[in-house]
Amino acid sequence: MKKINLTKSEEETYFIKGRSIPKGCKYCLKGSKVVLFLNGICQRPDLCSWYCPISEKRRGKDVTFADEIEINTKEDLLQEISMIEAQGMSITGGEPLSELNFEETLDYIKYIKLKKGKRFHIHLYTNGIDFNEDKAEKLSIAGLDEIRFHPSKEQWPHIEKALNKHMTVGVEVPVIPEKEKLKELEQLILYLDTIGVDFINLNEFEYCFPNSQSLKERGFKLKKGSIASVVDSQEAGLALIKNLGPLVSLKMHYCTIRTKDYYQLKNRYIRRAKKIKLPYEVINEEGLIIYGQIEGNLNELDEFYNFLLHKLKIQDKLISYDRIKIKLPFYISIEDQILTLIESYSLRGYIVEMIPFRLSKYQQITEKTPIKLFKKEYGLNGN
Numbered sequence: 518m519k520k521i522n523l524t525k526s527e528e529e530t531y532f533i534k535g536r537s538i539p540k541g542c543k544y545c546l547k548g549s550k551v552v553l554f555l556n557g558i559c560q561r562p563d564l565c566s567w568y569c570p571i572s573e574k575r576r577g578k579d580v581t582f583a584d585e586i587e588i589n590t591k592e593d594l595l596q597e598i599s600m601i602e603a604q605g606m607s608i609t610g611g612e613p614l615s616e617l618n619f620e621e622t623l624d625y626i627k628y629i630k631l632k633k634g635k636r637f638h639i640h641l642y643t644n645g646i647d648f649n650e651d652k653a654e655k656l657s658i659a660g661l662d663e664i665r666f667h668p669s670k671e672q673w674p675h676i677e678k679a680l681n682k683h684m685t686v687g688v689e690v691p692v693i694p695e696k697e698k699l700k701e702l703e704q705l706i707l708y709l710d711t712i713g714v715d716f717i718n719l720n721e722f723e724y725c726f727p728n729s730q731s732l733k734e735r736g737f738k739l740k741k742g743s744i745a746s747v748v749d750s751q752e753a754g755l756a757l758i759k760n761l762g763p764l765v766s767l768k769m770h771y772c773t774i775r776t777k778d779y780y781q782l783k784n785r786y787i788r789r790a791k792k793i794k795l796p797y798e799v800i801n802e803e804g805l806i807i808y809g810q811i812e813g814n815l816n817e818l819d820e821f822y823n824f825l826l827h828k829l830k831i832q833d834k835l836i837s838y839d840r841i842k843i844k845l846p847f848y849i850s851i852e853d854q855i856l857t858l859i860e861s862y863s864l865r866g867y868i869v870e871m872i873p874f875r876l877s878k879y880q881q882i883t884e885k886t887p888i889k890l891f892k893k894e895y896g897l898n899g900n
Contacts (some may be wrong), residue, residue, distance in 0.1 A: 520763040523755065528780035531755060531771040533762050539687055539716045539772045541607060541640035541663045546776070548804075549604040550638075551597050555580035555583040555622060560646050561614035564669040567729045567735075568691070569613075576727065577595075584785065587881055591628050598633065601788040605638030605662075614643045614652060623659045630660035638662050640688065648679070650798065657682040665689040665718065668732050670701065688719035692771075699753055704824025706761050706769070716768035722750035725776060743871035745774045790873035796834040797846050805870045805883060809850025811843040811863035815894075818843060819860045829854075851892050859888070867891075 522534040528546045534540050557575040569576065581588050583597035598606065606629060611623040626639055638665035647725075656664065663685040664675050679686045689711055690702065706717055722900040724739045725733055726745050727833075731814070732747070754771045762769055786804025798806045811821065822838050825831045825845070836853040837844040847868050849855060859866045868891040870884040892898050 519763050521759070523758060523762075524585065526767070527604065528750060528776050530776050531758065533758065536768045538768060538807050540638060540719065541605065541665075541685075542718065544603075544605040544638055545607070545781050546784070547595050547604075548786070549783055551583050551600065551601065551603045551606045553594060553606055553608045553625060554579055555608060555610045555613050555618055555625070555817055557611045558616060558617060559610055562646060562669060564644070564787055565675075565732045568693075570723050570725045570727055571766065572727055572806065585840055585874070591625070594625070594629070595632060597837050598629075601785055603637075603793070605640070608639065608641040610642075613641055614645075615647050619647070619652065621690070623655060625657070626659040627660055629784075630782060638778070640647045640665060640685075640820045642667065644668065646676040647737070648672070648675040649786065650678050653679045653682050653684075657684055663687065670705075671779055671884045673705065673708060676714060678734070680713060685700070685715050687714060687716040687768075689720065692750045692757070693722055693723070694747065694749035699814050701755070703761065706757065706765060706767075707825065712766035714767055715718065716770060719754045719769065719771045720777075721754065721772065721774045722747035745778065786873050789814065793873055794829045796832075797837055799847060801870065802877065804873065806873050807847050807870050808867065809847045810867045810869045810885075811845070811859060812866050812867070813843075813848070817862040817864055821858065821864060824858065848863055850889055851897055856888060 523531055524534045525531050526546070530538070530546070541550070545665065551563065554575065557571055557578045557580065575582070578798040583594045585598055588594055588597070608622060608625065612618060622641070626688065629637060629639065631859055639661055641661055642665050645666045645668040659860060661684055664679050664687070666672070666688045667690055668676060668688070672806065676686065676852065692702065705819070709717055721736070723745050724737065725745055738748045740748050750771065751771070758769045783804045787800060790804055790806055792801040794800060794806065798808045801807050811818070818838070818840070822836070825836055831845070831849065835846055835849070850866055856866065868886050868888055869882055871880060871882045874880045886894070
């Protein structure tokens with residue numbers, strides 16, 4: 518039996534050393550893939566509908582999103598691709614290959630390949646229910662680079678129809694820590710290797726609001742200290758790789774909840790923030806935009822604003838004033854001289870962190886901390 522070495526990436530995924538990870542995953546981990554959520558309509562298969570993590574806002578709804586942005590046109594999608602300087606796109610849902618959605622899926626693939634070129638990487642997720650040779654050929658001709666199946670056992674033979682079509686073929690499934698589910702997953706991995714599938718992605722089983730009641734009823738528990746990880750999923754997933762890795766040649770990649778909810782999102786936020794950052798804003802290590810904000814009575818704000826400009830000679834581009842609040846770089850707002858002035862004018866000063874969006878419907882302030890408390894929390898008091 519050949520020995521394998523399990524490697525942990527910087528983004529907390531695990532893979533077999535020397536086999537790497539799928540190309541689509543490489544882009545995702547960098548935050549350089551736009552997620553095209555075609556719509557929330559699918560066949561609601563017994564296989565996965567009970568643990569589906571899609572929110573009520575999207576599930577079963579005919580709405581389309583590019584990342585967090587609801588879109589209505591292909592040009593909207595192109596704008597999001599430009600906003601994060603994406604190198605690729607993933608297509609999900611719902612079910613992109615259902616009879617209802619298939620032609621639209623093809624249309625998106627063709628359009629983006631035409632606009633962004635052949636090197637722009639596109640991968641797609643499917644449950645495989647409506648998959649056949651004809652669809653495989655059409656997807657290949659359209660330019661799909663990578664297809665990922667989440668099949669029930671009845672759909673396993675459908676995977677073979679995607680082979681030898683100039684697409685990378687893989688499977689992506691959650692690791693459900695139940696004896697029968699794990700046994701079936703082991704059989705799936707061995708089957709995939711025999712037919713020549715390129716990879717399997719094993720995802721940590723997710724416990725979230727849309728599926729929480731269903732998982733609770735089935736006895737699954739949330740891992741202590743986690744906001745979404747099911748107990749024993751990671752241990753079971755890594756055991757599968759260690760036990761089956763020496764027996765198969767396909768890539769085996771385990772993706773944690775933290776990878777998806779933190780690293781992928783953070784890296785995409787950083788890319789977006791760089792495109793929209795204003796002169797008085799700074800990007801923190803989580804990809805959030807941070808700045809100082811001064812609030813209070815209009816007369817005092819006017820005087821304080823003029824003092825910043827004319828007495829302290831702070832550049833005009835580093836200050837935003839809309840007669841309600843003053844925004845300025847956080848590193849200026851935490852200076853002792855500024856704090857003293859804020860108090861002398863009976864104003865209130867905060868350090869604000871927000872996700873990197875300009876449209877109000879997507880904009881969200883994640884933290885609004887009084888400046889003195891911010892300095893104390895981050896050890897900036899000089900003590």
